[in-house]
Amino acid sequence: MLFIELDRTHERTYAxxxxxxxxxxxxxxxxxxxxxxxxxxxxxxxxxVARNTVLxxxxxxxxxxxxxxxxxxxxxxxxxxxxxxxxxPIVNSTVASLADMVLPSDLINFDSGxxxxxxxxxxxxxxxxxxxxNEAPSSVLGYDDPQGRPELREALSGYLKRTRxxxxxxxxxxxxxxxxxxxTLVAKTLLNDKSEVWIEDPTNENxxxxxxxxxxxxxxxxxxxxxxxxxxxxxDRKPTLIFVTPSxxxxxxGILPIKRRxxxxxxARKSGCYILEDDYDSEFTYQGLPANSLFEFDxxxxxxxxxxxxxxxxxxxxxxxxxxxxxxPSIREWKRLADHHSNSIYQLALMRFMESGALERHIRxxxxxxxxxxxxxxLLLRKCFVEKVTVYGFHAGMHIVAEFEGGSFPEETIQQxxxxxxxxxxVEKHAIVKGNHSSQIILGYASLCYDDMExxxxxxxxxxxxxx
Amino acid sequence: MLFIELDRTHERTYAxxxxxxxxxxxxxxxxxxxxxxxxxxxxxxxxxVARNTVLxxxxxxxxxxxxxxxxxxxxxxxxxxxxxxxxxPIVNSTVASLADMVLPSDLINFDSGxxxxxxxxxxxxxxxxxxxxNEAPSSVLGYDDPQGRPELREALSGYLKRTRxxxxxxxxxxxxxxxxxxxTLVAKTLLNDKSEVWIEDPTNENxxxxxxxxxxxxxxxxxxxxxxxxxxxxxDRKPTLIFVTPSxxxxxxGILPIKRRxxxxxxARKSGCYILEDDYDSEFTYQGLPANSLFEFDxxxxxxxxxxxxxxxxxxxxxxxxxxxxxxPSIREWKRLADHHSNSIYQLALMRFMESGALERHIRxxxxxxxxxxxxxxLLLRKCFVEKVTVYGFHAGMHIVAEFEGGSFPEETIQQxxxxxxxxxxVEKHAIVKGNHSSQIILGYASLCYDDMExxxxxxxxxxxxxx
Numbered sequence: 051m052l053f054i055e056l057d058r059t060h061e062r063t064y065a066x067x068x069x070x071x072x073x074x075x076x077x078x079x080x081x082x083x084x085x086x087x088x089x090x091x092x093x094x095x096x097x098x099v100a101r102n103t104v105l106x107x108x109x110x111x112x113x114x115x116x117x118x119x120x121x122x123x124x125x126x127x128x129x130x131x132x133x134x135x136x137x138x139p140i141v142n143s144t145v146a147s148l149a150d151m152v153l154p155s156d157l158i159n160f161d162s163g164x165x166x167x168x169x170x171x172x173x174x175x176x177x178x179x180x181x182x183x184n185e186a187p188s189s190v191l192g193y194d195d196p197q198g199r200p201e202l203r204e205a206l207s208g209y210l211k212r213t214r215x216x217x218x219x220x221x222x223x224x225x226x227x228x229x230x231x232x233x234t235l236v237a238k239t240l241l242n243d244k245s246e247v248w249i250e251d252p253t254n255e256n257x258x259x260x261x262x263x264x265x266x267x268x269x270x271x272x273x274x275x276x277x278x279x280x281x282x283x284x285x286d287r288k289p290t291l292i293f294v295t296p297s298x299x300x301x302x303x304g305i306l307p308i309k310r311r312x313x314x315x316x317x318a319r320k321s322g323c324y325i326l327e328d329d330y331d332s333e334f335t336y337q338g339l340p341a342n343s344l345f346e347f348d349x350x351x352x353x354x355x356x357x358x359x360x361x362x363x364x365x366x367x368x369x370x371x372x373x374x375x376x377x378x379p380s381i382r383e384w385k386r387l388a389d390h391h392s393n394s395i396y397q398l399a400l401m402r403f404m405e406s407g408a409l410e411r412h413i414r415x416x417x418x419x420x421x422x423x424x425x426x427x428x429l430l431l432r433k434c435f436v437e438k439v440t441v442y443g444f445h446a447g448m449h450i451v452a453e454f455e456g457g458s459f460p461e462e463t464i465q466q467x468x469x470x471x472x473x474x475x476x477v478e479k480h481a482i483v484k485g486n487h488s489s490q491i492i493l494g495y496a497s498l499c500y501d502d503m504e505x506x507x508x509x510x511x512x513x514x515x516x517x518x
Numbered sequence: 519m520l521f522i523e524l525d526r527t528h529e530r531t532y533a534x535x536x537x538x539x540x541x542x543x544x545x546x547x548x549x550x551x552x553x554x555x556x557x558x559x560x561x562x563x564x565x566x567v568a569r570n571t572v573l574x575x576x577x578x579x580x581x582x583x584x585x586x587x588x589x590x591x592x593x594x595x596x597x598x599x600x601x602x603x604x605x606x607p608i609v610n611s612t613v614a615s616l617a618d619m620v621l622p623s624d625l626i627n628f629d630s631g632x633x634x635x636x637x638x639x640x641x642x643x644x645x646x647x648x649x650x651x652n653e654a655p656s657s658v659l660g661y662d663d664p665q666g667r668p669e670l671r672e673a674l675s676g677y678l679k680r681t682r683x684x685x686x687x688x689x690x691x692x693x694x695x696x697x698x699x700x701x702t703l704v705a706k707t708l709l710n711d712k713s714e715v716w717i718e719d720p721t722n723e724n725x726x727x728x729x730x731x732x733x734x735x736x737x738x739x740x741x742x743x744x745x746x747x748x749x750x751x752x753x754d755r756k757p758t759l760i761f762v763t764p765s766x767x768x769x770x771x772g773i774l775p776i777k778r779r780x781x782x783x784x785x786a787r788k789s790g791c792y793i794l795e796d797d798y799d800s801e802f803t804y805q806g807l808p809a810n811s812l813f814e815f816d817x818x819x820x821x822x823x824x825x826x827x828x829x830x831x832x833x834x835x836x837x838x839x840x841x842x843x844x845x846x847p848s849i850r851e852w853k854r855l856a857d858h859h860s861n862s863i864y865q866l867a868l869m870r871f872m873e874s875g876a877l878e879r880h881i882r883x884x885x886x887x888x889x890x891x892x893x894x895x896x897l898l899l900r901k902c903f904v905e906k907v908t909v910y911g912f913h914a915g916m917h918i919v920a921e922f923e924g925g926s927f928p929e930e931t932i933q934q935x936x937x938x939x940x941x942x943x944x945v946e947k948h949a950i951v952k953g954n955h956s957s958q959i960i961l962g963y964a965s966l967c968y969d970d971m972e973x974x975x976x977x978x979x980x981x982x983x984x985x986x
Contacts, residue, residue: 163661164660164661167656167657167659167660168656170656170659172651172652173652175651176647176648176651176652179644179647179648180644180647180648183640183643183644184640184641184644188635188636188638189635190833191635191638191831191832191833191834192632192635192831192832192833192965193631193632193827193832193833194832194833226857227695227857227860228857228858230854230855230856230857230858231856231857234855234856238731256855259855260855263706263855359661363659363660364659364660364661364662364858365658365659365660365661365662365859365861365862365863366659366861366863367857367858367859367860367861387698387702387724387727387728387731388698388699388702388856389694389695389696389698389699389835389857390696390698390832390835391833391835392695392835393833393834393835393861393864394833395833395834396861396864497660
């Protein structure tokens with residue numbers, strides 16, 4: 051019989067206590083892959099709680115993939131999760147070089163864009179990668195097509211059509227080593243020192259850094275709750291490029307309404323500029339279908355950037371650009387000069403992973419997990435901060451923005467939080483015009499379990515209260 | 519009994535005929551991994567040739583790893599080679615875009631820098647990669663250290679000490695996605711539009727292209743048979759960077775004498791410039807030990823660039839820079855902006871491959887194969903062109919330069935050769951001052967078997983004769 055102890059005085063519900071204790075037993079290895087959990091009836095009787103309480107705990111474990119159920123047979127510990135085996139501590143540093151730092155792995159990391167890495171199906175990926183290498187002709191080990199393996203581009207073209215409504219041939223796709231590289235390739239192709247780039251404010255700090263190497267003229271446009279506001283564009287200026295994140299504005303989280311999408315595309319057509327659409331986490335939408343891609347509306351003025359960092363895992367370093375036909379030769383040549391091409395075997399493995407349906411299955415699973423984690427985070431925020439917190443951008447993606455009444459997040463506060471084991475990024479870090487977002491932080495939730503979120507928010511609350 | 523038919527009228531020796539026919543049977547699958555070949559006595563008796571003839575054929579097969587011998591037991595078909603399973607034809611194009619083209623896989627490709635890809639131990643690599651993923655903590659799947667996995671840098675630091683006499687800590691190593699990227703990172707770190715870069719002439723065309731994006735001032739220094747000539751450096755000018763290939767000048771193949779190495783380093787110290795040493799194929803030396811790395815003499819003015827493209831395989835896309843300590847933060851930050859970091863799992867796999875000794879074993883094996891292929895090429899050249907050919911740069915690496923008396927290689931000739939199924943690169947392609955190398959071509963031999971070399975040179979001879 052599973053040893054579970056309920057603390058009747060704890061403010062955590064019984065269901066949550068059962069969930070937390072079973073989860074710990076799985077992670078520590080006390081419960082092993084394939085082990086059957088006690089039936090809900092057995093356990094509820096043993097603990098003296100309602101059967102429904104046990105069921106709730108089990109369902110939470112199922113939603114996070116710790117456990118799976120076989121109707122009629124019961125609940126079993128899942129087999130596909132690979133647990134941490136030997137955490138490798140990595141040197142830390144100060145906030146001054148945050149952009150550059152590698153975080154220790156035991157930190158409660160609220161950074162955005164981190165998927166639930168412990169739920170990635172490693173054995174399936176190993177299988178795809180081994181088959182890809184075994185069956186590749188020797189020529190695939192040599193210097194390869196800078197644009198990317200034709201097989202992967204073919205698979206991706208089908209995937210983008212199915213999931214994003216994007217109609218593009220494989221010849222319009224360029225495989226990149228991630229979006230940072232994609233942005234650099236676009237910048238090298240389109241910009242010179244006379245070029246003007248219009249960007250959202252706030253926008254990802256890396257984006258600003260990358261473009262700033264290619265032009266001095268970056269004009270920020272403040273976003274509202276829905277995203278960029280094309281009616282604010284001056285009619286007497288012409289940019290070379292507009293950088294936007296319409297599916298889920300980074301970091302504020304707005305989903306750009308269809309009207310503004312059409313205005314954007316119309317503006318690009320009239321002025322003859324290009325739009326770079328960074329579609330970094332559009333796979334995870336929690337309300338209705340993913341919004342249309344701008345590329346769908348105009349394949350001559352829109353460059354669509356996508357990544358496998360969120361749907362697979364970041365250290366894979368594979369992304370892609372879908373580009374207007376006339377830009378292909380130039381972007382392809384810049385890719386060749388940058389790193390010749392991205393690793394071919396992993397490209398073929400990714401093709402197999404997509405073609406077998408494993409990628410889309412993994413995305414569907416993660417969508418459930420992230421939705422449940424988002425809800426947990428929203429509830430915890432409400433519980434900890436009651437009326438003092440306002441939340442933005444929770445309809446999609448892997449992070450939200452939380453605004454704290456009277457709160458502020460200068461460097462000392464962030465460092466103080468870091469010293470206490472939690473990492474959060476202030477929205478101000480990504481703001482171009484400073485001062486408008488000082489009470490807001492980004493809270494990534496996709497990689498965090500309930501316990502960590504709870505502990506993290508408690509520490510956040512204490513630190514904020516010390517400053518009042 | 520193995521069916522082998524000897525053609526008594528063929529100009530090919532019996533040994534060669536036996537070798538070719540057994541090789542074909544292995545490739546076609548008629549002879550399978552582990553099959554025992556007939557004993558030399560059996561076969562020599564059956565064919566009516568000297569036993570030594572059969573032994574010569576068998577030794578050739580052993581040197582190319584088609585067959586291995588167990589003393590006392592006989593000769594067996596090797597197990598570790600993965601043969602072509604489904605050649606994927608890739609679109610061809612014209613010479614005009616050679617730099618950009620992807621060659622069809624049935625071409626006899628004399629391009630330089632292509633290892634013997636069919637001899638790469640795939641199963642060992644799959645094993646290392648699967649273990650790397652299985653045993654990595656989840657954090658390794660996330661955004662990782664831009665400088666590269668500490669474990670790989672540690673292993674590499676040991677490897678460089680063992681094989682190149684380079685003393686450097688892991689903190690001085692930056693893992694790149696190949697040398698092209700390494701060059702870009704160095705250029706971004708050191709160059710502005712006032713910077714002067716001194717380069718060898720001829721030098722790899724890609725190198726020129728990469729630097730030309732960062733500066734207009736590139737000064738070529740003609741190499742002689744031994745490499746760059748520091749006594750030609752003007753004393754009244756100061757470059758920011760000198761790019762050299764001292765271990766095996768590309769493409770001419772000179773190995774820079776120690777005296778010039780010291781002069782180079784001395785010049786850098788006095789003028790305060792940096793030297794970028796591209797050590798692209800130094801693992802393969804056929805005479806004595808590999809020459810000293812410039813980094814050994816001065817770790818403050820020399821940047822050492824290395825690659826796994828030649829020792830492993832090109833489409834792996836992993837290389838490294840060993841850099842003076844004060845350049846680390848800046849190069850690391852440029853790497854972060856370029857593609858955040860290189861694929862982490864493959865970095866860990868490479869670490870395992872090195873630590874297990876598999877990499878050095880593979881290099882030792884390939885050194886034997888390449889030496890034998892080089893000798894085959896030299897003999898074939900002599901046989902085909904007798905006194906009309908002069909050969910340069912054969913003491914190291916994976917290619918030679920061949921100069922044909924009265925020959926010339928304009929674009930039409932290269933295209934004509936391409937139409938007849940062979941690909942060669944003229945030295946002129948890499949020349950900065952044009953016209954000095956018009957009768958020279960580069961002949962890469964590492965990836966070519968005897969038959970292909972022979973057929974390739976016969977075609978080359980025919981085409982050259984048509985032009986006389």
